[in-house]
Amino acid sequence: MTSVAQVLKTKPENIVYTVTAGDSVYDAIKLMADKQIGALVVMDGESIAGIVTERDYARKVVLMDRSSKATPVRDIMSRAVRFVRPEQTTDDCMAIMTDFRMRHLPVIDKEKLVGMVSIGDLVKNIIAEQQFTIQQLELYITGERPA
Numbered sequence: 618m619t620s621v622a623q624v625l626k627t628k629p630e631n632i633v634y635t636v637t638a639g640d641s642v643y644d645a646i647k648l649m650a651d652k653q654i655g656a657l658v659v660m661d662g663e664s665i666a667g668i669v670t671e672r673d674y675a676r677k678v679v680l681m682d683r684s685s686k687a688t689p690v691r692d693i694m695s696r697a698v699r700f701v702r703p704e705q706t707t708d709d710c711m712a713i714m715t716d717f718r719m720r721h722l723p724v725i726d727k728e729k730l731v732g733m734v735s736i737g738d739l740v741k742n743i744i745a746e747q748q749f750t751i752q753q754l755e756l757y758i759t760g761e762r763p764a
Contacts, residue, residue, distance in 0.1 A: 622703035625732040633733045635660045638691035656721035667694035700725045
């Protein structure tokens, strides 16, 4: 079973993009668009204050006809942040994401933010594991030895 730490190692860049609660929603959405990501961790110094997602923007700014330049992130962020630790498994992540209908989980190690896993990261990992299993079964069936 794959750990969160192993998933983070497979990411080309393990950079977690952050904003502060006082930043404008416009700046947060612009950063998400520039980096092609769907969520940002909201920081208060070294501590996590919340998380803001594209879904928050759609539901709490666009649908409420608010100005993204005049609205601070604190007004739309989710304060209750669910997270995982590096030693947890991808199955743990999938269960949390499914149960709480979320797509992003910050990774915390020794009370520090060390990464972020998305549903896309987990799906990519599942596909890689399945391809490996299929390859091994094909080798077993054909009697070939791995190169």
